[in-house]
Amino acid sequence: MRAVVYTEYGPPEVLGLTEIETPAPKRDEVLVKLRATSVNASDWEFLTGTPLYARVMGVRKPKVHVLGSDIAGQVEAVGENVTGFQPGDEVFGDIFGTWGGFAEYVCAPEKHLMLKPPGMSFAQAAAVPQAAAIARQGLYDKGMLQSGQAVLINGAGGGAGTFAVQMANILGAEVTAVDNTEKLDIMRSLGANRVIDYTNEDFTRVDKRFDLIFDLAAHRSIFDYSRSLNPGGRYVMVGGAMAPLIQLGLLGPWISLLSRKRLGLLMLKQNEGLPSVVAQIAAGEIAPVIDRCFPLAETAEALRYLGEGHCRGKVVVTITPEDCTNSQRGTVPHSFMS
Ligand SMILES: NC(=O)c1ccc[n+]([C@@H]2O[C@H](COP(=O)([O-])OP(=O)(O)OC[C@H]3O[C@@H](n4cnc5c(N)ncnc54)[C@H](OP(=O)(O)O)[C@@H]3O)[C@@H](O)[C@H]2O)c1
Structure with a gap:
């Protein structure tokens, strides 16, 4: 073969x-x-x-x-x-x-x-499979996203991100999507309420706080992420550079303990949640x-x-x-x- x-x-x-x-x-x-x-x-x-x-x-x-x-x-x-x-x-x-x-x-x-x-x-x-499972587990299970909450999806124009924007929209969340200039239109067309071009703007410096940050491309300090969360907010890291990953492992549990915020890493469970994803696709809710x-x-x-x-x-x-x-x-x- x-x-x-x-x-x-x-x-x-x-x-x-x-x-x-x-x-x-x-x-x-x-x-x-x-x-x-x-x-x-x-x-x-x-x-x-x-x-x-x-x-x-x-x-x-x-x-x-x-x-x-x-x-x-x-x-x-x-x-x-x-x-x-x-x-x-x-x-x-x-x-x-x-x-x-x-x-x-x-x-x-x-x-x-x-x-x-x-x-x-x-x-x-x-x-x-992998992209939709990341989005499903990150938003629903680990992120516990609810209707009316403000979610920021970092890396929203890629494989998992394009699923996540659609799912967050279906959940009734207010969606801010971050990716590069070429991907702003697709993120808008999938239902993002607001888009940020990461090549021009640092979302941790904008004047807005989020209930959930779903991060597919972590490149910043976890103190920046923590500052961008509302009280009781959650930060879910999926992938990105080694430095924020190590920082999250060392400091994430302490920040979570000392603040009313939860910072954690998604450990993907292979194929888990896919029957629900397939049902959403069959219903025409996502694609x-x-x-x-x-x-x-x-x-x-x-x-x-x-x-x-x-x-x-x-x-x-x-x-x-x-x-x-x-x-x-x-x-x-x-x-x-x-
Ligand atoms: N935790 C786990 O268990 C687990 C399991 C499987 C996969 N993963 C990870 O999941 C992540 C996402 O997967 P994917 O399939 O969605 O990847 P993908 O299709 O490559 O999408 C990632 C997106 O992030 C964007 N991006 C890159 N740097 C950025 C930055 N500084 N700020 C904002 N956006 C940025 C990329 O844009 P550009 O085109 O500009 O680079 C791309 O659109 C990967 O890092 C992968 O390693 C984790």
Whole structure:
């Protein structure tokens, strides 16, 4: 089978399209014939080996050689202990920890897959798992966002952010969305009440406080974040630079103890909450935002597009060209378009 392989950390040039052996499923695994795989910030981090935590699977060289964790495809074969799926089933899920999505086939644990709703294309299904789970768990579970509250979503124009803006809007929150200049229009069209361009303005210096700051791109001191919260407010960090992450680990519990504010890190529970997300998509309340699709042979370009900061919403790699038609691009629900 064809797979996009890398053996050293670096820029997208270290990736190469190669023939490798098609894997065979172990007892609890499902062999999936892939149709689409979306690109996540975590793929970029594991490709480049930065920040440092992206080297947990190999300090000097990556031990996993095929990236890609948000997959959608058709079941080709199942291991002897698999009871939930059979060949021909259309499935999707986040297989982070197994990886291997930038290829024609992958073996995935049964527990990380679910049936793809028939109305959803493979490209759309691949765009959902990790990004939507981050948004759902961050806003609903960890952030406990309520109707009427003021939420700030930092990094709102990316994969998880575009889901978060829509979900916060559905919850009835007042949404401030922060990202770069190119992404202001999409954030407005998804329902943000106010947008901030992080290249021009520091949201921790604006004259407004928030009940929840949902941070997908932490780059500031946690004292700045704490100051931007209303009394009783919550700060939920998802990703970003190492310095704020370390600061949050060391000082977050103390600030939380001494103030009426909660500062914490989201520890993503893989695929948790996705049935609710699928129901929201089926009801037309939210939709995955797909910026561009790339064919498998251009996976390096897809990663570069995300890594260089152009991507609005999700980038998807499709294995067959027919899975990437124009109708699957820019799938913002019409009700959200201004
Ligand atoms: N905590 C966990 O368990 C867990 C699990 C999985 C993933 N993650 C993390 O979740 C994060 C978000 O994922 P994602 O898929 O949504 O990433 P994404 O699609 O790359 O979106 C991130 C967005 O943040 C923007 N951004 C970059 N620097 C910024 C800044 N200084 N201020 C405001 N916005 C900024 C990016 O814009 P540009 O294009 O300008 O860079 C991009 O639009 C990643 O950091 C990932 O590592 C965490």
